[in-house]
Amino acid sequence: xxxxxxxxxxxxALATLGPIAPRNLSRRAxxxxxxxxxLLLAIGVPPQPARAQAMGxxxxxxxxxxxxxxxxxxxxxxxxxxxxxxxxxxxxxxQIVAEELDADLAAFEVTTAPAGADYQVLFxxxxxxxxxxxxxxxxxxxxxxxxxxxRAMLVTAGAARLGVPAADITTxxxxxxHAASARRIPYGDLxxxxxxxxxxxxxxxxxxxxxxxxxxxxxxxxxRAKSTGAAQYGIDMRVEGMLQGAILHAPRAGAEPGEVxxxxxxxAMPGVHSVHRLPGAxxxxxxxxWRARRAVEAAEVAWTALSGQPVVPEDFSSDGMxxxxxxxxxxxxxxxxxxxxxxxxxxxxxxxxxxxxxxxxYLAHAQLEPPSATVRFNADGTLDVWTPNQxxxxxxxxxxxxxxxxAGRVRIHSPLMGGFFGRHFTYGQYHPMNQAIRxxxxxxxxxxxxxxxxxxxxxxxxxxxxxxxxxxxxxxEGRLVALHATVPGEGPVAKHFGGARLGNPPLDTSxxxxxxxxxxxxxxxxxxxxxxxxxxxxxxxRSVGHSMNDFFYEAFLDEVAEAAGADPLAFxxxxxxxxxxxxxxxxxxxxxxxxxxxxPFAAADGTRRARGLAMASPFGTEVATIAEVSLRDGExxxxxxxxxxxxxSIVNPAIIAAQVESAACIGLSSAAFEEVVFEGGRxxxxxxxxxxxxxxxxMPKVHVRIVQSGAPMGGVGEPGTPGVPPAVANAIxxxxxxxxxxLPFARNRLGEA
Amino acid sequence: MVEISVNGATRRVDVEGDTPLLWVLRDTLxxxxxxxxxxxxxxxxxxxxxxxxxxxxxxxxxxxVAGQRITxxxxxxxxxxxxxxxxxxxxxxxxxxxxxxxxxxxxxxxxLKETPQPAEADIAAAMTNLCRCGTYxxxxxxxRQAADAA
Numbered sequence: 007x008x009x010x011x012x013x014x015x016x017x018x019a020l021a022t023l024g025p026i027a028p029r030n031l032s033r034r035a036x037x038x039x040x041x042x043x044x045l046l047l048a049i050g051v052p053p054q055p056a057r058a059q060a061m062g063x064x065x066x067x068x069x070x071x072x073x074x075x076x077x078x079x080x081x082x083x084x085x086x087x088x089x090x091x092x093x094x095x096x097x098x099x100x101q102i103v104a105e106e107l108d109a110d111l112a113a114f115e116v117t118t119a120p121a122g123a124d125y126q127v128l129f130x131x132x133x134x135x136x137x138x139x140x141x142x143x144x145x146x147x148x149x150x151x152x153x154x155x156x157r158a159m160l161v162t163a164g165a166a167r168l169g170v171p172a173a174d175i176t177t178x179x180x181x182x183x184h185a186a187s188a189r190r191i192p193y194g195d196l197x198x199x200x201x202x203x204x205x206x207x208x209x210x211x212x213x214x215x216x217x218x219x220x221x222x223x224x225x226x227x228x229x230r231a232k233s234t235g236a237a238q239y240g241i242d243m244r245v246e247g248m249l250q251g252a253i254l255h256a257p258r259a260g261a262e263p264g265e266v267x268x269x270x271x272x273x274a275m276p277g278v279h280s281v282h283r284l285p286g287a288x289x290x291x292x293x294x295x296w297r298a299r300r301a302v303e304a305a306e307v308a309w310t311a312l313s314g315q316p317v318v319p320e321d322f323s324s325d326g327m328x329x330x331x332x333x334x335x336x337x338x339x340x341x342x343x344x345x346x347x348x349x350x351x352x353x354x355x356x357x358x359x360x361x362x363x364x365x366x367x368y369l370a371h372a373q374l375e376p377p378s379a380t381v382r383f384n385a386d387g388t389l390d391v392w393t394p395n396q397x398x399x400x401x402x403x404x405x406x407x408x409x410x411x412x413a414g415r416v417r418i419h420s421p422l423m424g425g426f427f428g429r430h431f432t433y434g435q436y437h438p439m440n441q442a443i444r445x446x447x448x449x450x451x452x453x454x455x456x457x458x459x460x461x462x463x464x465x466x467x468x469x470x471x472x473x474x475x476x477x478x479x480x481x482x483e484g485r486l487v488a489l490h491a492t493v494p495g496e497g498p499v500a501k502h503f504g505g506a507r508l509g510n511p512p513l514d515t516s517x518x519x520x521x522x523x524x525x526x527x528x529x530x531x532x533x534x535x536x537x538x539x540x541x542x543x544x545x546x547x548r549s550v551g552h553s554m555n556d557f558f559y560e561a562f563l564d565e566v567a568e569a570a571g572a573d574p575l576a577f578x579x580x581x582x583x584x585x586x587x588x589x590x591x592x593x594x595x596x597x598x599x600x601x602x603x604x605x606p607f608a609a610a611d612g613t614r615r616a617r618g619l620a621m622a623s624p625f626g627t628e629v630a631t632i633a634e635v636s637l638r639d640g641e642x643x644x645x646x647x648x649x650x651x652x653x654x655s656i657v658n659p660a661i662i663a664a665q666v667e668s669a670a671c672i673g674l675s676s677a678a679f680e681e682v683v684f685e686g687g688r689x690x691x692x693x694x695x696x697x698x699x700x701x702x703x704x705m706p707k708v709h710v711r712i713v714q715s716g717a718p719m720g721g722v723g724e725p726g727t728p729g730v731p732p733a734v735a736n737a738i739x740x741x742x743x744x745x746x747x748x749l750p751f752a753r754n755r756l757g758e759a
Numbered sequence: 760m761v762e763i764s765v766n767g768a769t770r771r772v773d774v775e776g777d778t779p780l781l782w783v784l785r786d787t788l789x790x791x792x793x794x795x796x797x798x799x800x801x802x803x804x805x806x807x808x809x810x811x812x813x814x815x816x817x818x819x820x821x822x823x824v825a826g827q828r829i830t831x832x833x834x835x836x837x838x839x840x841x842x843x844x845x846x847x848x849x850x851x852x853x854x855x856x857x858x859x860x861x862x863x864x865x866x867x868x869x870x871l872k873e874t875p876q877p878a879e880a881d882i883a884a885a886m887t888n889l890c891r892c893g894t895y896x897x898x899x900x901x902x903r904q905a906a907d908a909a
Contacts, residue, residue: 091856092854092855092856092857092892093855094855225852226852228854228857229848229849229852229853229854230845230849231857232854232856232857232860233845233848233849233853233854233857233860233864234792234832234833234835234836234845235790235791235792235793235831235832235833235835235861236792237857238791239794239858241791241794241795242785242791244789244791250786276775294774294782294786294787295782295785295786296774296778296779296782296786297775372891373856373858373891374794374796374802374804374856374858374859374889374890374891375794375796375856375858376795376796422856422857423856424794424856424857424858425856425858425891425892426856427891456795458798459796459797459798459799460798660852664852664855664894664897667893667896667897668855668892668893668894669893670893671892671893671895672891672893675893693797693798693799693801694796694797694799694801694802694889695797695799695801699889699891700893701887701889701895702882702883702886702887702888702890702895702898702899703883703887705893705895705896707896708896
């Protein structure tokens, strides 16, 4: 077992947020009465940033009964603080517990834990979210101690049952064993007795040298349910007596519904129960979703004056926003913390200066399951909520405020998520849960609200548009002596946590990560952040700022290498001389790819190909990516992606490989095709017919090599994403002789050099 | 009232005739394994078999399939081809979030019933459903494994 993982930049940002402080919520309730709004995580803010705070901790690791139930039949129920949305966290957490408990992984049934203090496994036992690629790296020790403690209790109970000293007892998966008398007892027979014992405070996890499960490609627990239609997602929820709600949001965020002009006609439609005005939306309740949707889409609504909620201006466009960002590209900003030397001065004296502007568009999460929420007010004064979420306590607080209940009366159920990628935090006032609570109150029945795909794309919290101006200085030897970048814009941290929480001087790490915090040895470097707010809602999207910033930086780095007359791989190596970890990672990716060849070269199939390279350092993990690309019909064809990933140490290599392939896919999809365009304050892409995502036809082969350097454990869910856009862009530049500096690639027809 | 045949059983459903089959399956019959993703026949999460052919049920008026044989994911293992595919999916841990996989499996079932030993091009042509988790390569591997198991 290693020490506490080092904090990364996003960790830093979230660490400043501190523990949940419900009193702040109640104080704010007066201000935000009505459509409970919101702060992303609905958390209080301590007066002092708590950056030194441990990320994980074992504060709750001995609360065995809060997490584990071993049934008489040997099945083991585990409540996981984290939510499962495809990343394999239910399996990986069970794998850790099974290791230390000495149980069969297949015996586990894992569900997401309800809201509650016992499940705050992050930030030294004070908070939890499923995000930031936090989960395993920050709960590894917690779950080891938990499993070891439960095992110790079973051993004690077994010794008592057999009348032998505990020291003579061992275990094998699922059994307590007394070898001397060849007797064994199934855990299921001992669970009740074990649960009645005092919880030992000193049970130690086993030595990693004795791991039998951790580090193996153990099978996932939920595959069969997901392969037979049996898996239940939030959208599948059904409760007795419920009505179904369909929503029509205002054409532009901020408008409010006045009169529904044809309300009587809507009410006369088949199955329609009632028509409702909600903040920023109209809803129809009916006995089925289709009937509700058909009615709400027929609604003729007089949208009226803008509310006090955030408003998207009528003349807002993404083209205009890009220019607004560009206008601040030379503005003085606040420097990221890794600044050193004097980059502006070094640029003035450099032998050669290279400058370029890069940008990337707004993106939709486009998780395949549209958002939904099912709510039921119960006769005992409690409220049940089923909704996909990455933060049960935040949703509980918001639901309580919306329903005017004490939080303790709100039960948050966190079903399997049909993809999330950052979508299921609470990003503000428009959410199916808030809407369903209002509607259920109004009609005194349970309600399920589903957002149609069109409504989802219209009210997503988008990956922000990004922009960077990069300036590099080379000395006469072709070494990089200065890098000064300006990143005007706003990430989800500044958007949802507010300026007061960005430190002093204020810095939105979620806006600059991937341009800042790069590993290259550059004596003079500075990344400035200039705050330019987005009028539209923005949120966390797989790998957050890295999703575009590593594209800006690593594509620019290839430009700089070219100006220096250097090969991109050699140029990177030359600026990583002092970092064996990065050199080893480059060795690994080059080996995985069968050697480095930039190209262009003729492939066996007759295509003309090139390779591009990029590095990224997201979420405590290091990644090197090589893309092999050709051109066809003006588009890039990506044949192979080679990804070497070093998360320090690992739990399940099969899940990591799957996550890297998944992350690489969404990275390529975003770089190649994806873009939400705003015109007239409205998003133009409302469904998959206009929001193109990567299909099977464009899916490259993805080759993954996991490197375990022994560095503190890093994240695995997101790090595969950021290297792909620049690796592909760098290969495209070789083939076309032209730099793509604006994403997506599909915006321009790519031609051969 | 429309009469349809779902997974071998005749069902009478009291809905408007132009209701998409998807919502009849999900809301009226409680067969929620068939998923809603886009509603415009783009993503394929709603794919079912109509007389053995893969169809996107979000754009199929229920009256248009009256009297035809409808198969959903809930009955996939009743079909030997479907059962082999499920076995391959399980063996390879194909799904991630899993939301698209019902549709993927129905499309794959239709493919293998038509083309028991598909070439790569056959898989590419038949498997057009979206997967946001990027399981496309694993899906293709699952199809090949199921084909080899036949």
